[in-house]
Amino acid sequence: MKQIRWRDFSLVSKIIIEVGMIAILLFSMNMLFYARINNSMQRMDNVYASNTELTELSQIFEKVQDNMYSYLKVKSSQALLDYYQNEAKYRDQLEKLNEENIDDSVKLLERNIRKMSETYLDCTAETVAAKRGRNVEKYKRKYDETTKLYGYIQSSIEELNNLMFQENSNTYSVLRAVMRYLEVSNTIIMLGIVAGGMVLLFQVTRKMFGPLSNMAETAQLVGQGNFHVKMHDTDAQDELGTVTRAFNTMVENLDLYMARTKASMEKEQQMMERELLMENHLKEAQLKYLQSQINPHFLFNSLNAGAQLAMMEDAEQTGIFVEKMADFFRYNVKKGQEDATLGEELEAVDNYIYILNVRFAGDIHFSKEVDESLENVRMPSMILQPVVENAVNHGIRDIEWEGKIHLTVTGDADYIRISVKDNGKGMTQEQIEGVLSGNRERRNEEGDSTGIGMNNVISRLELYYEESGLMEINSEGEGKGTEAVIYIPVHEN
Helix, strand or coil, rough: CCCHHHHHCHHHHHHHHHHHHHHHHHHHHHHHHHHHHHHHHHHHHHHHHHHHHHHHHHHHHHHHHHHHHHHHHHHHHHHHHHCCCCCHHHHHHHHCCCCCCCCCCHHHHHHHHHHHHHHHHHHHHHHHHHHHHCCHHHHHHHHHHHHHHHHHHHHHHHHHHHHHHHHHHHHHHHHHHHHHHHHHHHHHHHHHHHHHHHHHHHHHHHHHHHHHHHHHHHHHHCCCCCCCCCCCCCCCCCCCHHHHHHHHHHHHHHHHHHHHHHHHHHHHHHHHHHHHHHHHHHHHHHHHHHHCCCCHHHHHHHHHHHHHHHCCCCCCHHEEEHHHHHHHHHHHHHCCCCCCHHHHHHHHHHHHHHHHHHHCCCCCCEEEEEEEEHHHCCEECCHHHHHHHHHHHHHHHCCCCCCCCEEEEEECCCCEEEEECCEEEEEEECHHHHHHHCCCCCEEECCCCCCCCCCHHHHHHHHHCCCCCCCEEECCCCCCCEEEEEEHHHCCC
């Protein structure tokens, strides 16, 4: 089946499609805004539902106490029936309260109310039973117990209601702010879409009708006797494409031999230049491409941590953090166009670990042993930091034991051996083979990384040294840690 391309549409169709896309985009943004507003309104309607439920719980609880007292006072069957009905309703309401031991003031208070209420209901049942059995001493004693529990529970319900009212008020304020933000942002986005649509429509229209001006200029040159000019070839099936091809056919028929000879020579020259250019610059282009992959999420999240630190600490600590961040990204930008020394790579790792320890309260336990005589050896930039990052994200992060990373640098006459070893999750042999072959690239799902993965590191090492097998990964299995080893050829530095 023939593929439909944009250039094959008629001029009228192109304009209609462009305008239609802008209209659809505006409609979609309005629908999205409506959905978000509607969702926020629903959340605002549900804000104080919890307080209503607590009020209902308190009312039913009060009825249970009153019904029990009425039965003890008059011993009527109706009072007993009301007691059992409200007691069942109260038990149903209690099921909505938290019963887990959670480190949250609201949830803990719900748990206490539920536990005390269960004790209270057991006590009321014993009180009623003692009354029915005419055990005066027992039902009086049990009634005193239930009265004390009733007071405690009512106080707890009132306290919980106040806490939840406080939280709901804060939530309501946040939702009001979100509503205002949605209104402003939607207005800005709509204006941006309209402005962008007008610019796009202008550019597309100018691009469509630009060949007409070119055709007029070319026809004037042909009229002056210059038969070596032609319009740019196109395979477009619109009106301009048809006219262009007809015009070029006319010019080619006037000077066919000269046109063919010139075209042949130009094509041969272009192919030779292209082949030479590709051969001379392939490796450089690949290196620069691979080194350019820096994820802005990492910069955003790290700077956000700096902002939080500024709120909690003095300016001195914040200054150190920002300085480390500046050094890290200054190195990243600088070294994106060149190689680096081993010492500079180690400094980048130290800055990276410092940044992480500020963000995660010193949870990253990092140590290193380095032969200082090797720090001036040159190597590709941004090699060690991604390996350490991989050990953090996929090795020691989210493990139940204390995670540690140890970096070792040693050397001999042929190679410098750089080892990054962790005591984390470990890897299977299948996972190791997948990473080394480039068929499996483990990534941070939250986007909290520099974006340079192990496959990137392996590729740049092979391109830089023109040698394979410069990285190996060792692990005894899951839960037994992982060691990534990089070999730097000494004779290449």
